[in-house]
Amino acid sequence: MTEVIAFNWLELFSIAVIHFFAVASPGPDFAVVLKQSMQQGRAAAISTSIGIGTGILLHVTYSLIGIGLIIKTTPWLLNILLYLAAAYLAWIGISALKSQPHGQAKLSAVPVPQKSLIKSFMIGFITNGLNPKATLFFLSVFTVAISSETLLSHKIIYGLYMAVATAAWFIFLSVVITHRKVRAFYELNGYIFDRIMGVVLIIMALFLVVTS
Structure with missing residues (x-):
């Protein structure tokens, strides 16, 4: 008779705590969501968040x-x-540096085209998918934090949890950042913010290379 292995809720809790501190720490994902929230609006930022997840x-x-x-x-x-x-972070950063003080769109009042949402999704997906820090984090989680005796089905559940939790966290940030008062401020000073974020993204790109 096959022994049924009970789901290890303590292991999931441990992973959830480790994952929370990892996802909440500032990094490329946060920077991109912040940029999308302020530059493209809530719908695009949420789409980017889902892409990250x-x-x-x-x-x-x-x-x-x-x-x-x-x-x-x-x-x-x-x-x-x-x-x-x-290279990808630097490219996004350089694009942000080109932001101009005129022609800032009222993005909060204009529906985002489906094509733009797909593009926003891919920005999130590529940013997270290419993040070497994320590669090392998940390798550590699945080789150290998770027992070798844990069933594959349970590991898949852990992975799905982290994907959903990551998307939920950045969706929450997207909603907070795109609050009406924050958006109103951005519509007046957006190009300054874009250029600052461009510098931040380029610094992150350089940091990745220097610390490799």
Whole structure:
């Protein structure tokens, strides 16, 4: 008779705590959601947040099937991922630096086209998917925080939880940041914020390269 292994709620709680501190710490995901919230509006920011949550599933998948370990033990693969992430963040940052003081749109009052929502989703997905820090985080979680005796089905549940929790966190931030008063301030001073965020993103890109 097959022994039924009970779901380990304590293990899930431990993972939830570790994940919360990781996702709440400032990083590329936060910077991109902040930029999308202020520059593109709530709908685009929420779409970006969902993209980030979906990107988590990418990390979970390769961690479960062992590819994450290959990436960690193959320096040149990790370096390629790191440089791609840095280049992508720098590209977004440079684009933000080009923001002009005239022609700021009232984005809060204009529906966002479906094509823009898809683009926003991909921004979140690529930002998270290329984040080497996320790669190392999930590799650590699945090799250290989670017992080797944990069933694959339970590991999948943990991964789905982290994906949903990540998306929920950034959706919450998107709603808070796009509050009417915050948006009103942005519509007057948006180009300044865009340029500041551009500098921040470029610094993050350089930081990734320097600390590699």
